[in-house]
Amino acid sequence: MSDQRRRCINDNCTSKPKSKLHPANKSMCNYYNVPHTPYRRVCGACLQKSIIYFDRIGRRFKNGKCILDDQYPIKLTSIIDLSDSDDGNAANNDAEPSTENLNDPQIAKLRTLINTTLKDTVGQLYKKQEELCQSYLMSEKAKIEAENEKLNNLTQQVDLAIGQLYNNLYKFDSQRRFEYDKEISIVEDLNNTDEDTVLSMTLPRLLDDIPKECKPIRHLLKLGDRVYGMKHSQMRPWFEATITCEFIDKIYCVKFDDETEKVLNYKNLAYIDAASQAQYPVGSRVIAKFQDVDIKLTDKFYVGIIAEPPKLLNNFRYMIFFDDGYVQYVCHKNIRLMCGESPDVSDDVHENIREFIKEYLQKYPERLMVKFKKKQVVRVELNNVWRLAKVKNLDASLVQLKFLDIKFERTEWIYRGSNRLGPIQDKLCSNNQDKRVRGTVLTDVNRLLNRPYIEIDNMTENEKSVDIDNSDNTQNPQENNGVIKLIQIPANCPKPHPYKHHECSHFCMLWVHYDYSQTKYMNVLNIPLHYGFMRSVLTDEKLKLKKVIYTTPCGRNIDNENEMYNYLKLTSYNNNQMPMDLFNFDCLVNPLSLLSVPEVFIRVQDISYEMEFKPISVFNSLNDLVPDHIKYITERKIGPGVNLNIDSKFLCGCDCIDDCEDKNKCSCWQLTYMGPKTYPAIFKDHDDIGYSFKRLHKQVITGIFECNASCKCKKTCLNRVVQEPLKTSLQLFLTEKKGWGVRTLADIPKGSFVCTYLGVVRTEKDADSDFPLNWGEYLADLDFLEKVEGIKDGYESYVVQSEDESEDHTSSSDDEEFNPSWAIKNKMNIIESRMLLRKNLQDTNTKIDGKHKLSKLNTQQKDVSKNTSLLRYLDRDCGIYTLDAKVSGNIGRYFNHSCDPNIFIQNVFIDTHDLRFPWVSYFALSNIPAGTELSWDYNYMIGSVKNKRLMCHCESKNCKGRLL
Numbered sequence: 022m023s024d025q026r027r028r029c030i031n032d033n034c035t036s037k038p039k040s041k042l043h044p045a046n047k048s049m050c051n052y053y054n055v056p057h058t059p060y061r062r063v064c065g066a067c068l069q070k071s072i073i074y075f076d077r078i079g080r081r082f083k084n085g086k087c088i089l090d091d092q093y094p095i096k097l098t099s100i101i102d103l104s105d106s107d108d109g110n111a112a113n114n115d116a117e118p119s120t121e122n123l124n125d126p127q128i129a130k131l132r133t134l135i136n137t138t139l140k141d142t143v144g145q146l147y148k149k150q151e152e153l154c155q156s157y158l159m160s161e162k163a164k165i166e167a168e169n170e171k172l173n174n175l176t177q178q179v180d181l182a183i184g185q186l187y188n189n190l191y192k193f194d195s196q197r198r199f200e201y202d203k204e205i206s207i208v209e210d211l212n213n214t215d216e217d218t219v220l221s222m223t224l225p226r227l228l229d230d231i232p233k234e235c236k237p238i239r240h241l242l243k244l245g246d247r248v249y250g251m252k253h254s255q256m257r258p259w260f261e262a263t264i265t266c267e268f269i270d271k272i273y274c275v276k277f278d279d280e281t282e283k284v285l286n287y288k289n290l291a292y293i294d295a296a297s298q299a300q301y302p303v304g305s306r307v308i309a310k311f312q313d314v315d316i317k318l319t320d321k322f323y324v325g326i327i328a329e330p331p332k333l334l335n336n337f338r339y340m341i342f343f344d345d346g347y348v349q350y351v352c353h354k355n356i357r358l359m360c361g362e363s364p365d366v367s368d369d370v371h372e373n374i375r376e377f378i379k380e381y382l383q384k385y386p387e388r389l390m391v392k393f394k395k396k397q398v399v400r401v402e403l404n405n406v407w408r409l410a411k412v413k414n415l416d417a418s419l420v421q422l423k424f425l426d427i428k429f430e431r432t433e434w435i436y437r438g439s440n441r442l443g444p445i446q447d448k449l450c451s452n453n454q455d456k457r458v459r460g461t462v463l464t465d466v467n468r469l470l471n472r473p474y475i476e477i478d479n480m481t482e483n484e485k486s487v488d489i490d491n492s493d494n495t496q497n498p499q500e501n502n503g504v505i506k507l508i509q510i511p512a513n514c515p516k517p518h519p520y521k522h523h524e525c526s527h528f529c530m531l532w533v534h535y536d537y538s539q540t541k542y543m544n545v546l547n548i549p550l551h552y553g554f555m556r557s558v559l560t561d562e563k564l565k566l567k568k569v570i571y572t573t574p575c576g577r578n579i580d581n582e583n584e585m586y587n588y589l590k591l592t593s594y595n596n597n598q599m600p601m602d603l604f605n606f607d608c609l610v611n612p613l614s615l616l617s618v619p620e621v622f623i624r625v626q627d628i629s630y631e632m633e634f635k636p637i638s639v640f641n642s643l644n645d646l647v648p649d650h651i652k653y654i655t656e657r658k659i660g661p662g663v664n665l666n667i668d669s670k671f672l673c674g675c676d677c678i679d680d681c682e683d684k685n686k687c688s689c690w691q692l693t694y695m696g697p698k699t700y701p702a703i704f705k706d707h708d709d710i711g712y713s714f715k716r717l718h719k720q721v722i723t724g725i726f727e728c729n730a731s732c733k734c735k736k737t738c739l740n741r742v743v744q745e746p747l748k749t750s751l752q753l754f755l756t757e758k759k760g761w762g763v764r765t766l767a768d769i770p771k772g773s774f775v776c777t778y779l780g781v782v783r784t785e786k787d788a789d790s791d792f793p794l795n796w797g798e799y800l801a802d803l804d805f806l807e808k809v810e811g812i813k814d815g816y817e818s819y820v821v822q823s824e825d826e827s828e829d830h831t832s833s834s835d836d837e838e839f840n841p842s843w844a845i846k847n848k849m850n851i852i853e854s855r856m857l858l859r860k861n862l863q864d865t866n867t868k869i870d871g872k873h874k875l876s877k878l879n880t881q882q883k884d885v886s887k888n889t890s891l892l893r894y895l896d897r898d899c900g901i902y903t904l905d906a907k908v909s910g911n912i913g914r915y916f917n918h919s920c921d922p923n924i925f926i927q928n929v930f931i932d933t934h935d936l937r938f939p940w941v942s943y944f945a946l947s948n949i950p951a952g953t954e955l956s957w958d959y960n961y962m963i964g965s966v967k968n969k970r971l972m973c974h975c976e977s978k979n980c981k982g983r984l985l
């Protein structure tokens with residue numbers, strides 16, 4: 022109190038400390054924003070300042086001007102509240118009114134009169150002031166609202182810009198992740214010294230070396246012209262000669278430099294100089310220098326045909342198919358044009374390769390070629406015997422193979438599209454021309470198992486670049502397509518308690534009231550965050566490591582799946598346990614990311630009409646279309662003639678009473694393991710097979726057997742994934758060039774189950790009967806058995822390869838431990854294959870002609886190792902069954918194809934163990950950021966449907982250009 026008496030009420034007072042102080046009334050206290058007490062004091066200067074202000078305000082009041090339209094201090098209540106004004110009192114404090122005056126009735130009357138008059142006048146002024154203030158406040162409010170709107174617009178723009186930035190960042194991030202994946206494979210490549218071509222090792226040729234693409238002119242020959250002539254036969258070298266005589270029909274007599282003379286027609290003569298202006302087109306008849314590094318046969322010209330033009334991919338060299346069966350890359354200066362050729366140039370080539378060349382030129386530029394990596398082993402035909410050879414080197418369309426099973430060392434360059442190669446032969450044998458497309462539901466086993474596999478080189482470089490260029494211009498405007506936002510978890514959701522030391526029990530989770538049935542509209546990774554969990558990404562600055570930590574409702578910090586699983590088990594109550602796929606410990610996955618799209622483009626709220634647990638909206642920002650009507654199903658339907666028994670009595674189940682945690686004890690897990698164990702040379706890492714905490718990181722070609730209706734385990738068991746209702750937040754959207762597609766609204770962690778592919782199970786015959794009307798757009802073959810057969814095919818190659826590494830894996834395949842019926846059948850096939858291999862090994866009788874080693878571009882030999890099929894043992898007559906989703910299907914029918922897919926197919930057995938009827942299920946191949954389209958590799962065989970040509974618009978870096 023005494024302190025208040027000694028200092029000025031203005032905190033910012035600049036007067037000297039000992040300045041004279043005056044009593045401060047309520048208005049002054051208000052002006053300086055301090056509570057009023059009778060002891061407040063104000064210095065002269067500050068008093069003056071406030072008086073000036075009140076004077077100005079008073080004048081405004083008196084003159085009927087708005088008092089708010091001024092630089093007002095923080096509080097004005099006191100001056101507006103006249104009735105409460107203590108100004109008079111303030112005056113009293115300073116100078117006490119004389120009681121004498123008050124008692125005078127005259128003065129009292131006068132005083133009353135003045136008061137009334139004052140009150141009337143002030144009252145009127147007050148009323149006016151009230152109106153003025155009101156309108157002033159209204160206009161201020163309008164101004165603030167306008168300002169607010171401006172700010173809102175600005176915020177929205179900033180939001181959008183941030184969203185776009187985030188999008189780009191995400192794109193970059195996902196690319197980075199992708200590149201990271203690639204990096205790993207590069208490391209593997211290096212270890213294996215794999216290279217796809219030797220192009221990288223050689224310096225690129227100068228483009229100036231290559232003449233322009235125009236037809237070379239064949240000028241007429243005259244006497245004395247120097248030429249190259251066929252001295253002996255098409256298979257032998259050509260030599261320089263001089264035209265000495267000309268007969269009719271372009272027949273000439275030529276004298277070789279060794280004085281021998283020969284009569285040759287113009288198709289057996291070649292110009293002496295390389296064409297300087299023109300590039301030789303594919304199919305041109307030429308002679309070219311053949312270089313054999315091994316036996317030093319250089320500088321000799323042999324006759325052949327141009328098979329590939331010079332281009333970047335082949336380091337600007339021509340690929341030549343020589344008549345003697347050799348193939349080689351040759352640069353322009355070492356090629357001479359023949360003086361003439363037949364209208365169908367294949368008539369001029371040696372009969373050994375005529376058919377091959379004819380077909381090649383007909384189909385060019387579409388070519389089937391085998392994709393190799395160094396050290397891979399492949400079956401190759403040599404002198405009518407199928408042999409094993411190892412990839413030594415690669416050069417664009419050629420592969421150098423070293424034969425393994427012959428006594429002497431032999432290597433040979435072979436065209437990657439030659440039907441002497443086992444994979445090409447297989448493809449030709451199984452080619453279903455003029456039939457519906459065989460959309461296989463499994464990745465090409467060869468590609469998956471790192472074996473040579475067929476690729477189709479069907480585009481010219483120009484075609485490719487046109488396609489890629491176009492794709493860039495056709496991107497949807499980003500805003501229309503939606504932006505990635507980070508969602509907020511509602512503030513009223515339970516938050517983790519601060520941690521206090523305790524033993525966890527169901528009480529730790531009880532209070533958060535977790536109920537999965539209430540999570541329909543939540544993204545799967547968000548669910549724990551709605552029920553008391555917190556997820557944070559911590560950075561260890563020292564180790565430069567990022568780590569995801571979940572804080573549980575009871576405050577415990579958990580940083581790995583094992584611990585989380587134990588926690589969930591320990592704290593579950595009433596069988597209400599959170600499943601493991603609600604959690605993810607990868608810091609590149611953000612559970613809060615969400616694709617936010619403009620509502621106006623949502624055409625249908627749920628394409629499944631609530632048949633799925635999660636709604637699947639339909640988005641279209643390109644036009645007003647909605648998808649054609651189909652019957653949405655959530656279980657496969659059985660078509661005519663299909664005998665599928667899903668009675669659980671026919672299923673083998675496990676006896677586990679836990680969550681089938683111990684994979685060695687659970688008979689269902691063991692069924693899954695059995696397949697890979699049958700092929701030990703291929704599936705080396707047995708610990709890594711199948712689900713891991715409900716995620717699948719690698720395809721199991723031999724199928725996954727989930728726990729089923731006859732098992733004793735709980736529904737929370739870790740071996741139940743595909744049988745659960747849809748969990749991912751998906752959206753059907755119209756793409757620019759591929760029709761409808763599916764994208765994810767939230768981040769999907771690698772290995773997550775996405776959904777199944779459902780349709781009507783039809784017999785192959787039944788499905789083929791709709792052709793060509795139903796050419797296969799929505800068909801997926803249930804070719805599980807065929808693919809398992811594919812693993813077995815060439816299994817010996819791997820055994821041979823591993824023998825190199827002094828490991829005999831064949832013996833372990835005889836392991837008697839696993840013998841359910843289908844594995845026994847597989848084993849029988851392996852034994853048969855081995856017998857075949859021995860037979861092949863006996864025949865090592867190979868010739869070399871001393872100079873130009875025998876070689877062949879093609880073979881007439883049919884694949885001798887095509888052996889029995891598993892299907893044979895199953896005593897079936899229906900061939901492969903197929904899932905037809907054209908009329909009835911689920912969201913799985915809308916996934917488009919990509920040459921760089923982000924989801925893969927897994928065959929899973931749930932309601933039947935009949936191997937012909939797996940559930941076809943999609944899993945995430947990598948972390949998939951929110952907003953990304955989900956696509957798989959259809960594995961269509963290009964050219965397999967007559968008159969059907971589909972360009973691929975997947976726009977991936979590795980796009981092959983054609984879908985069909």
Ligand SMILES: C[S@@+](CC[C@H](N)C(=O)[O-])C[C@H]1O[C@@H](n2cnc3c(N)ncnc32)[C@H](O)[C@@H]1O
Pocket residue numbers: 758759760761762798799914915916917918919971972973974975984
């Ligand atoms: C199973 S459907 C996929 C859903 C389909 N987009 C729709 O609108 O119903 C397969 C068809 O989609 C189209 N498609 C899928 N992937 C494509 C791609 N990468 N490029 C071009 N078209 C594609 C082709 O028309 C193909 O026949």
